[in-house]
Amino acid sequence: MKPELNEQALLEGLAENNSKAIEIIYKENFNIIQSYILNNNGSYDDARDIFQEAMIALYEKAQTESFVLTCKINTYIYSVCKRLWLKKLQQIGRYNNPLESYEETIQVEEDLEIHEKRNLDFSMMERALSSLGEPCRGLIENFYIKKVSMQDIAKQYGYTNADNAKTQKYKCLMRLKKLFFAQYNIGE
Amino acid sequence: MMDDIQLIQTIERYLEGKMQPEEKAFFEQQRKTVPEIDQMVVEHNMFTHQMEDFAANQRLKYKLHDVHNKLLVEGVITESENINTKAKLVHLWNRYRKVTAIAAVVGGAMALIISGMISYFAPTNKQAIQQLGQEVEKLKQGQRYQGNKINEVVSKMPKDAEVRGGGTGFLIDGKGYIVTNAHVLKGAFFANVYNDGKEYKTKIVFIDNDKDLAVLKIDDKDYTPIKSLPYGIAKHGIELGEEIFTLGYPRNEIVYNVGYLSAKTGYGGDTLSCQIQMSANPGNSGGPLLNKHGEVVGVISTKERQADGVTFAITSKYIFRLIDDIKKLDTSYQRIKLPAYSSIKSADRVNQIKQIEDCVFLIKAYN
Numbered sequence: 001m002k003p004e005l006n007e008q009a010l011l012e013g014l015a016e017n018n019s020k021a022i023e024i025i026y027k028e029n030f031n032i033i034q035s036y037i038l039n040n041n042g043s044y045d046d047a048r049d050i051f052q053e054a055m056i057a058l059y060e061k062a063q064t065e066s067f068v069l070t071c072k073i074n075t076y077i078y079s080v081c082k083r084l085w086l087k088k089l090q091q092i093g094r095y096n097n098p099l100e101s102y103e104e105t106i107q108v109e110e111d112l113e114i115h116e117k118r119n120l121d122f123s124m125m126e127r128a129l130s131s132l133g134e135p136c137r138g139l140i141e142n143f144y145i146k147k148v149s150m151q152d153i154a155k156q157y158g159y160t161n162a163d164n165a166k167t168q169k170y171k172c173l174m175r176l177k178k179l180f181f182a183q184y185n186i187g188e
Numbered sequence: 189m190m191d192d193i194q195l196i197q198t199i200e201r202y203l204e205g206k207m208q209p210e211e212k213a214f215f216e217q218q219r220k221t222v223p224e225i226d227q228m229v230v231e232h233n234m235f236t237h238q239m240e241d242f243a244a245n246q247r248l249k250y251k252l253h254d255v256h257n258k259l260l261v262e263g264v265i266t267e268s269e270n271i272n273t274k275a276k277l278v279h280l281w282n283r284y285r286k287v288t289a290i291a292a293v294v295g296g297a298m299a300l301i302i303s304g305m306i307s308y309f310a311p312t313n314k315q316a317i318q319q320l321g322q323e324v325e326k327l328k329q330g331q332r333y334q335g336n337k338i339n340e341v342v343s344k345m346p347k348d349a350e351v352r353g354g355g356t357g358f359l360i361d362g363k364g365y366i367v368t369n370a371h372v373l374k375g376a377f378f379a380n381v382y383n384d385g386k387e388y389k390t391k392i393v394f395i396d397n398d399k400d401l402a403v404l405k406i407d408d409k410d411y412t413p414i415k416s417l418p419y420g421i422a423k424h425g426i427e428l429g430e431e432i433f434t435l436g437y438p439r440n441e442i443v444y445n446v447g448y449l450s451a452k453t454g455y456g457g458d459t460l461s462c463q464i465q466m467s468a469n470p471g472n473s474g475g476p477l478l479n480k481h482g483e484v485v486g487v488i489s490t491k492e493r494q495a496d497g498v499t500f501a502i503t504s505k506y507i508f509r510l511i512d513d514i515k516k517l518d519t520s521y522q523r524i525k526l527p528a529y530s531s532i533k534s535a536d537r538v539n540q541i542k543q544i545e546d547c548v549f550l551i552k553a554y555n
Contacts, residue, residue, distance in 0.1 A: 017244070017251060019251060019254075019255065023255050023258070023259070026252075026259060026265075027259060027264055027265075030256075030259070030265050031265055034265070048256060052249070052253075055248075055252055056248060056249070056252075059248055118245075121238060121241070121242075122241075122245055125238060144239050144240075144243050145242075145243040145247065170193045170196055170197065171193065174192060174193075177235050180235065180238070181235075
């Protein structure tokens, strides 16, 4: 099934982190995923986690240049959620005859492999950041993740001027790099 | 160090394409001749991409979180137990799965059966009981249930109830919200609270084992909400040597105790809690720790086994965090409002206690 035109627009919106697009996809898909997970030994928290994970996977897919979704958004999300949830059930040893569903699903194994690889990278960054300590972590997060300007960061942390804060930020960045690559080498 | 920083700055400018042509040509020449610089450029490029991806991932997560909460508030999606009674039992099951052993659940199922049998003979509850019986069956079948309100199950304390533990709790909102320690409720499915000879049924709202805090809500028609609580809950910490007091139920009667803050951190430097010099007994767990103005500054939690009189309390700012967490998880608790001001600041201790004791409850947790 080919995606419809507005579906393509939604995906482009998602790739740009557009709130409206995210909200529409969320609205149209969350409830069905929630009831699938609640009826399959899951909790509300599980439903939210799994659904958001699928949204992230879809986002990553939408970002690749060669991206074409060969099915409808809801089929894709449903397939990913189902795959993720069954895997989780297996991990916690509660995989006994899960509910069969009659919804259409597609193969998502390859996408999820890529997604998991990325999650691994992110967790390395997360670990590096958390062993960085304050105020380094805050400086880096404010500048690179929250995109706060150097002036505001200097004010917030009480540096006398933006240049000093910037020097500090570079020092932190170098430490972070070290921490990150150290894991990378072990991980490889 | 300074040179390294300059080098990174240069590499960044190069990667961002901010160099003038001559500078760029010079830098590229450098890259070719000095392999270390070349290596640094590659490394930095890779790292910046990783950071950018990570940042984008974080921003998306925040956004998903916001959208989720927005849709919850708008009622487009729902996680509320009150609206979706079907899912309630599932929700409770999952909540308890996290905090109790499987054995406790089996015990709980037994309690459900027992309470079902007892109320079976009470005509008013007949319908609820039958639905309940189904619930228990389904619980056994592997938790694939269609639920009904569990409140109706709680409505009678079973005669054969096995009391799992107890302690003290105190109101944080006159509507009937009580804070206590998570360990007071350990292994229990239900909890009743007592004050001045009266018994009230409660609903367990939230258990946070990390903070060792839990919230109950009095769910009983005999309870009259209190318009305003005498004490406020302090956002600030306490100072060393500051005098503090508590009310609690180390036995079935309320007991007053006094002490002082001896250290700003708890056992082994734990920053969640503080250390107080005061003799406390097991039933004191969950009791309010108050300063001389009658402000709640903490929740009594544990004591050191080896040393007498060394007691630990969770500082009150974690009550605020706990309530924030609850509100995030479930919008039906948006109306919880923590008291900010103490109205007994200038009262003498005897009168302070008189007013506070109405808000401090004995808790019995049972299955």
